[in-house]
Amino acid sequence: MTALPLPADLPEASVNANAQVVLTKRYLQKGPDGEPMEDVRGLFWRVAAAIAGEEAKYDKSPFTVEDLARRFYGLMTDGRFLPNSPTLMNAGTPLGQLAACFVLPVGDSMEEIFDAVKYAALIHKSGGGTGFSFSRLRPKKSRVGSTGGVASGPVSFMRIFNTATEQVKQGGTRRGANMGILRVDHPDILEFITCKERENELTNFNISVALTERFMQAVEKGEDYALVNPRDGSVAGKQNAGEVFALLVRKAWESGDPGIVFIDRINRDNPTPALGAIESTNPCGEQPLLPYEACNLGSVNLSAFHDPSAPDGVDWAGLTDTVHLAVRFLDNVIDASRYPLPQITDMVHANRKIGLGLMGFADLLYLLRIPYDSTEALALAEKLMETMQAESRSASKTLAAERGPFPAYADSTFGKRNLGPYRNATTTTIAPTGTLSIIAGCSSGIEPLFALAFSRHVMDGEKLVESNPYFVDALKQAGAYSDSLMEEVTRKGSVAHIGLLPEELRDVFVTAMDIEPVWHLKMQAAFQKYTDNAVSKTVNLPNAATKEDIREIYWLAYELGCKGVTVYRDGCKTNQVLCTGDGTATPTQPKPQSKVRVRPDIVFGFTQKVKTGLGELYLTVNEVDGKPFEVFATIGKSGRSVTAKAEAIGRLVSLALRSGVDVADIVGQLKGIGGENPVFQKKGLLLSIPDAVSWVLENRYLQGQNIHDDTGNLVHPQCPDCGAELVFEEGCHVCKNCGYTKCG
Secondary structure: OOOOOOOOOOOOOOOOHHHHHHHHHHOOOEOOOOOEOOOHHHHHHHHHHHHHHHHHHOOOOOOOHHHHHHHHHHHHHOOOEEEOHHHHHHOOOOOOOOOOEEEEOOOOOHHHHHHHHHHHHHHHHOOOEEEEEOOOOOOOOOEOOOOOOEOOOHHHHHHHHHHHHHHHHHHOOOOOOEEEEEEOOOOOHHHHHOOOOOOOOOOOEEEEEEEOHHHHHHHHHOOEEEEEOOOOOOEEEEEEHHHHHHHHHHHHHHHOOOEEEEHHHHHHOOOOHHHOOOOEEOOOOOOEEOOOOEEOEEEEEHHHHEOOOOOOOEOHHHHHHHHHHHHHHHHHHHHHOOOOOHHHHHHHHHHOOOEEEEEOHHHHHHHHOOOOOOHHHHHHHHHHHHHHHHHHHHHHHHHHHHHOOOOOOOOOHHHHOOOOOOOOOOOEOEOOOHHHHHHHOOOOOOOOOOOOEEEEEOOOOOEEEEEOHHHHHHHHHOOOOOHHHHHHHHHHOOOOOOOOOOHHHHHHOOOHHHOOHHHHHHHHHHHHOOOOOOEOOEEEEOOOOOHHHHHHHHHHHHHHOOOEEEEEEOOHHHOOEEEOOOOOEEEOOOOOOOOOOOOOOOOEEEEEEEEEOOEEEEEEEEEEOOEEEEEEEEEOOOOOHHHHHHHHHHHHHHHHHHOOOOHHHHHHHHOOOOOOOOEEEOOEEEOOHHHHHHHHHHHHHOOOOOEEOOOOOEEOOEOOOOOOEEEEEOOEEEEOOOOOEOOO
């Protein structure tokens, strides 16, 4: 299909400075020299024209291709709607893979397992993430009939998937991410729940346990439940449901893993049960999918529909029009996308699932002066999502009249009850919008803001303060704005502790850690009530939260009708615990080392070149059993004092590593040490040689984990691309500075 030329009268695409950085780095098409071949206006026209071009296939369409392309262009450049990242990156390009996330089946044979590994590699290469259920695999130590050997179990094969992902993602513009799910009644469930308790295990996986109704009832009654061998359906033993639930809670308290999904509830909402049961979700958990399905997502920016003249401050007519146009956009994306496997093409075209979600909810609350943690906010959430679901289904009916229903409609739950016809088996999903919200200049998804103001490094050590514009406007309207106040807000991120501010401002302008966990969950449930698929949301907890707090959250998620839940206790990655023989938890304490470990004759490692203000640092890290064992730091010519300092740092770090000191503690000591020649580069601002050493160690061994400095304060993980602080929201670590996300 011939691409539409960029019209001379096309309006400019205006984005803020942060969005410009993200688009330039991650989205603009680049030439062989790595320089952009298009500007922001060209990007949005490329996408709009490619997606509108599919309209020519349908004779009953009320739009010409060019008219629709202009409407799609305005939809995106006005900040009202954005599709998922692969569509922005790949629409109108030779790759043409426009879907973000996929689910692949993992069968119980060596051929099926390694087919899934191969298929996942192809998906990751094309920019997608993958979800897997490992519940079909026979348990550990089962007999393998063909060889007479014994099976190694689901967790061992997950490590193979993890390694394959690690290799493929090295060359991609988006990093591969996986979701691993195991049913709670699988005989290997205890090994699965604890499979990420050691550092650097399964780093390319989010994991969730699929909880059944029967299991939850057994928890409530304090009963045992049956473990089922998936090979033949036989009972393979029993577990006490309360003990398993307690283990789930404890591991989530320690590290945030695993999450939980309510698999029976998910399948009750499966619109096409004739095509199979849903076993897994995409990497962030918001999109349950059948095997070989892909998700096609986009998000409406709610802050664009604030209307001060409306009775309740919301432009409902504008929102309705945008939803209808966005549904047409997403349905066209299905036709425009070139999927990496024919099985995926067939399944996607059979069901034509789309997932329209939202972002900018926290901003809208700020504009309306409604506290996030209030019944008024919950009521607005329900009304917004009820409107979006009703209008997206109406739009899907309109498309069905023009184009026909989705092919599997007749045997779907809609077809059986004569509710349609619909063009799409699902229409609503609330997906992560970490990078999209930066481009749109709004808050992420349905999450509260993580900070009202924060500083980011730009160049030569200079800091640029990013502040929420609605917060700044409110301060000025109240006559409370000052530079000293903004410095304090930037330091803390919140105003909850500033008693001199008007109470209304402190109530309205709350951040994620100001909000009681129960309100996070109530908000997720309010949106879930009118969402076809699921909701990406993190229940943020302070570091002092208890296991009982998490247990209450899990149970409330079950009672309120959520399809799953992710919790994250601030700093939990640093508080890994060991279990005593009776199963109780005791904090990990480094044991005194009686001697330094002896160096083996042969060790293997890597050398990384890092630019510092004092010259090129060459840092060699040798490993034993996959962990750092010794470090050699070389900079400049031998004999200079800086060379001696670098060598001394390397020797002392090596001594610490060989004495059993945890790498996180070493990073905590070195990170942030200032020097006379800081330098800014793509890795972020490196302050000194020790800071550079800490960056290499952290990036290699501690991605996504929190560490403490020598005062015991939390040092949050840094973005491996730009060095800014990562935040955990919508089930994933994301960078608000450059758009990096650990989940793809």
